[in-house]
Amino acid sequence: MSRIETLADAFYTELQDIYSAEQQLLKALPRMSKKASCEKLTKALNDHLEQTKNQVERVAQAFEDTGKAAKAKKCEAMAGLIREAEEMMAEEADADVADAILIGLAQKVEHYEIATYGTLCTWAQSLGYSNAKKLLGQNLDEEEKADKLLTTLSKSSNAAANV
Ligand SMILES: [Fe+2]
Numbered sequence: 207m208s209r210i211e212t213l214a215d216a217f218y219t220e221l222q223d224i225y226s227a228e229q230q231l232l233k234a235l236p237r238m239s240k241k242a243s244c245e246k247l248t249k250a251l252n253d254h255l256e257q258t259k260n261q262v263e264r265v266a267q268a269f270e271d272t273g274k275a276a277k278a279k280k281c282e283a284m285a286g287l288i289r290e291a292e293e294m295m296a297e298e299a300d301a302d303v304a305d306a307i308l309i310g311l312a313q314k315v316e317h318y319e320i321a322t323y324g325t326l327c328t329w330a331q332s333l334g335y336s337n338a339k340k341l342l343g344q345n346l347d348e349e350e351k352a353d354k355l356l357t358t359l360s361k362s363s364n365a366a367a368n369v
């Protein structure tokens with residue numbers, strides 16, 4: 207393990223983490239959208255999959271400001287979130303309840319991404335990485351919108367679920 211001495215080192219490490227997290231999500235999102243019953247939820251998850259493809263590209267471009275190679279370092283937090291999601295999705299549940307659970311799982315993922323992009327944007331600003339800040343800010347914006355949409359969908363899916 208190399209030593210993290212500067213904020214620039216920390217930024218590079220964190221960028222490798224989110225690069226991995228987004229790549230893991232590219233694989234997990236199709237399984238989640240397949241599990242959804244509500245059409246709006248399926249669409250939201252599929253739309254976010256398309257966004258995620260662009261996000262991976264933006265993260266790759268954000269490495270340019272660091273002057274170092276774009277590479278991923280396994281994000282254990284995202285691996286854990288996805289593992290938990292797989293476990294929950296394997297449970298038997300009524301369709302509306304399953305959708306409510308799915309939304310909760312997706313929102314945990316969004317919140318992790320929002321936290322990481324928030325940190326990265328603040329650090330990019332401090333480091334003068336203006337291009338990275340712009341790119342990562344776009345990703346942050348998309349994650350926040352995705353999270354808000356999920357909250358809206360959660361209200362209608364909860365109303366339909368057996369309470
Ligand atoms: Fe993302």
Ligand SMILES: [Fe+2]
Nearest residue numbers: 316319349352
């Ligand atoms: Fe996301």
